[in-house]
Amino acid sequence: MIEIMNLTVVYPDGTKAVDDVSLTIRDGERVALVGANGAGKTSLLLALVGVLPLTSGTVSADGLELSKKTLSDIRRKVGMVFQNPDDQLFMPMIADDVAFGPRNYGLGEEETARRVDGALDMLGISHLKNRSSLKLSGGEKRMAAIATVLTMEPSALLFDEPTAFLDPKARRGLIGVLKKLGQSQVIATHDLTFAEEVCSRTILLKQGRIYADGDPKILFRDEKLMDDCGIEAIM
Numbered sequence: 001m002i003e004i005m006n007l008t009v010v011y012p013d014g015t016k017a018v019d020d021v022s023l024t025i026r027d028g029e030r031v032a033l034v035g036a037n038g039a040g041k042t043s044l045l046l047a048l049v050g051v052l053p054l055t056s057g058t059v060s061a062d063g064l065e066l067s068k069k070t071l072s073d074i075r076r077k078v079g080m081v082f083q084n085p086d087d088q089l090f091m092p093m094i095a096d097d098v099a100f101g102p103r104n105y106g107l108g109e110e111e112t113a114r115r116v117d118g119a120l121d122m123l124g125i126s127h128l129k130n131r132s133s134l135k136l137s138g139g140e141k142r143m144a145a146i147a148t149v150l151t152m153e154p155s156a157l158l159f160d161e162p163t164a165f166l167d168p169k170a171r172r173g174l175i176g177v178l179k180k181l182g183q184s185q186v187i188a189t190h191d192l193t194f195a196e197e198v199c200s201r202t203i204l205l206k207q208g209r210i211y212a213d214g215d216p217k218i219l220f221r222d223e224k225l226m227d228d229c230g231i232e233a234i235m
């Protein structure tokens with residue numbers, strides 16, 4: 001479970017990207033984070049894993065409050081799949097990228113290998129194990145980036161625009177994977193049909209604040225609400 005209380009994130013130049021957000025993500029819940037460009041989706045996700053400092057408010061995962069001291073433990077509990085897979089893939093081989101987290105946390109080679117094989121298998125990319133990320137397609141890279149996070153066996157996953165640059169088949173594959181995973185998920189996306197299919201709940205963000213919280217099937221068809229947030233409703 002992730003608990004966010006009165007979270008505000010202000011960048012050094014004074015931009016308030018997240019403005020007094022309070023939110024609980026229950027175990028196993030899949031939540032879409034939707035909002036126009038600049039609404040604060042990425043900033044919110046980055047704050048949850050301590051990449052951006054919290055200006056005020058608190059964040060906790062499974063009862064553990066995020067702080068400098070707990071940062072490393074929080075990152076084992078909450079895995080973030082960045083918008084750009086290249087930020088997560090930097091080793092000569094995918095196998096090493098995916099093993100990076102467990103090795104870094106001092107898990108043995110045997111346990112690391114078990115997790116690497118498990119994650120690759122789960123995502124259907126075992127055949128990419130010995131390839132270099134430099135030579136993968138966008139969709140393959142996205143799956144590999146997810147694998148690097150799954151090997152930490154986190155209880156929650158954060159995704160920043162996971163369907164960006166995916167072709168319809170890769171997008172469909174991703175939908176299957178996300179539905180199969182048991183973790184809580186928070187997914188920032190502009191892809192409303194994707195959000196509807198994967199998530200039972202949507203948070204609509206506007207200028208860093210929660211504007212609505214509810215069933216995507218209903219929110220996305222509320223023309224006035226969506227218009228207020230600068231997003232095109234689903235007709």
Ligand SMILES: Nc1ncnc2c1ncn2[C@@H]1O[C@H](COP(=O)(O)OP(=O)(O)OP(=O)(O)O)[C@@H](O)[C@H]1O
Nearest residue numbers: 011013015017035036037038039040041042043044
């Ligand atoms: N490094 C930064 N310094 C200052 N302001 C920033 C920085 N990064 C983002 N912002 C501002 O913070 C606000 C929220 O941006 P954020 O990237 O979180 O939005 P977003 O909802 O993820 O948008 P998008 O849909 O375009 O990805 C915007 O006003 C943006 O200009």
Ligand SMILES: [Mg+2]
Nearest residue numbers: 041042043160
């Ligand atoms: Mg963003």
